[in-house]
Amino acid sequence: MTGAEQTKTRPGTNGQDSSMLSAPSPTGPVDPPSTAARSGRRHVLDMDDFSREEILGVFQNADAMTEVLNRDIKKVPTLRGKTVVTLFYEASTRTRVSFEQAGKVLSADVINVSASSSSANKGESLYNTALTLQAMNADIIVIRHGHSGAPHFLARHLDSCVINAGDGTHAHPTQALLDLYTIHNHLGDIDGIKVAIVGDALYSRVARSNLWGLTTMGAQVTLCAPPTLMPVDFLDGRRSEEGHPFASVRVESNVERAIEDADVVMVLRLQLERQHAGHLPTLREYSRMYGINERRLVLAKPGALVMHPGPMNEGVEIDPEVAHGARSVIEEQVSNGVAIRMALLYGMATPARQNAATRGG
């Protein structure tokens, strides 16, 4: 299949049986989905503990969820009686709304807590806030926090399941899964495809989780950033040490060379709110040297996909014509995010208390 033909493939139509997740009955409970597999996973903290098989399993469940999302009545009773709490200590539009929609389509009770309107504002610790939510029987806590490691901390101390919705500069596993799913829907097997990740790799949790996910799936990844925005592991000789997980990743500071012949160009936001001073002379210079524009995109494969996790600094890391152009799958990433988060919530939906005895997974 050519890149252009592959691009036409509709998301969620990979041939799997999506007849599960039967329509809700107004009168009584409906059988749980029969073809989607429960993952048995308790927490989603990063991509480093996802195998290729598990990722493919998430895709398969996401296909079934996409089918539900395409119905007139987008509601199934699968998580009736479960409580999902989103606990966001950082700004978010798409990630929080997407988790909320995912929970609601599956009939969970979704409670949104934002730090600015919670007792965190009065100095309550993360631990005490989380204990309070657990005491209110939260089955799954979805947390976004400015400190790397905050979700791991909750996972260690709570009985509730924990999903990392972005922690500091560390990880954003659900974004990586939705990115992988979007690529898979267009290009099929990710093994061997060329992905150029371009931008602020140093501060991007999206880049870190995608590096794990893409390399697990066998993609040939090129990481491109100015040297001042490249994580240190990719600058010194560390990756040549035996067993380094990212030994296969190519590092490139020249954007033209990075995107040449790429199947996918994944653009990262300049994380200006996180950056310390001195990384870039000016935004204008960054845009001139690294911005993805039509002229540069010609170097990628015909039909190459353009991705961005959002929110975008249009005119800085990506030109508006590219962001909204024919090759952009940026809006599809957002839609796929709901299906992927439904798939994850579903996979983790076995009662938290029941799992507590086998904690550690």
Ligand code: NCD
């Ligand atoms: C990302 C995040 O918050 O890490 N956005 C998102 O979740 N869609 C990426 C970013 O902010 O650049």
